[in-house]
Amino acid sequence: MKFDVSTILLVIVAVIPGLFAQRTRNQLVPRSFAPQGASAELAELVALGVATHGILAFLLATVSLLIGWIHEGQPDYYFSKLDSLIVSQWFSQHIVEACLIASAYVFVSFFFSHWLGFLYGVWRSNSPFTTRLFAKATWLRKRFGVTGLLGERPIIYEVLNPALDRDGTKSVFVELEMKDGLGFYSGQLSQFAIVKDDEPHKPVYLIDVWYKKDRNDDYISVATDGIMIDLADAVTLLVKQVDPSLPVGDQPPISEEIAALAYKFVE
Structure with missing residues (x-):
């Protein structure tokens, strides 16, 4: 049996965080019983996983801006340091440190995706955006007869x-x-x-x-x-x-x- 390293890394980075988020969300709100193929299921897991990494990147960037502004007086101080860093050269010279940092980030993403799934479940159960939209958008009801979204819950x-x-x-x-x-x-x-x-x-x-x-x-x-x-x-x-x-x-x-x-x- 052959192992594709790139496929394994893709599953660890993109799919598993989405799986943790999906399981936590399903504990708060029931998932749809509508038939869903393997491609749709995989797409949902990847979307949740990518969202996890995107939110983590945004939070790390925000923290870097704050630390740079507080300690160095320049919000983009650490961004400029990263721009001047030759990543491939640093990795080749610090293999152990790079592996530890990557492993730590992966485990942090697993933990973070679990709590993101909780937020997804709360958001899905309340649907604050769509509720307010249809509560105020009277023109949707008058012109198109749209009164709300059909629910998929039993x-x-x-x-x-x-x-x-x-x-x-x-x-x-x-x-x-x-x-x-x-x-x-x-x-x-x-x-x-x-x-x-x-x-x-x-x-x-x-x-x-x-x-x-x-x-x-x-x-x-x-x-x-x-x-x-x-x-x-x-x-x-x-x-x-x-x-x-x-x-x-x-x-x-x-x-x-x-x-x-x-x-x-x-x-």
């Missing part, structure tokens, strides 16, 4: 993902009406599977679970740490997001309130 994520406000993350409570008259389950949503919209099996995990057999019955607390339910076995799903900082009473008001909503929904 519906279950849009419905069950906890909303954010200025005080923190809201708690999600749900009530599920089971098929074949198997009763109603109500509780706080702890976890849910992010799958395609056409996937019938969508598990959700509830804690602080309450149950009743018929709609007019009273809820009874279920003596369990939690329960996992497949939405494929449910008829209806009611969702209510609640601010956890609000005071609650001795009884389970969330379950009763959701039950009331379910009753109104059926009527």
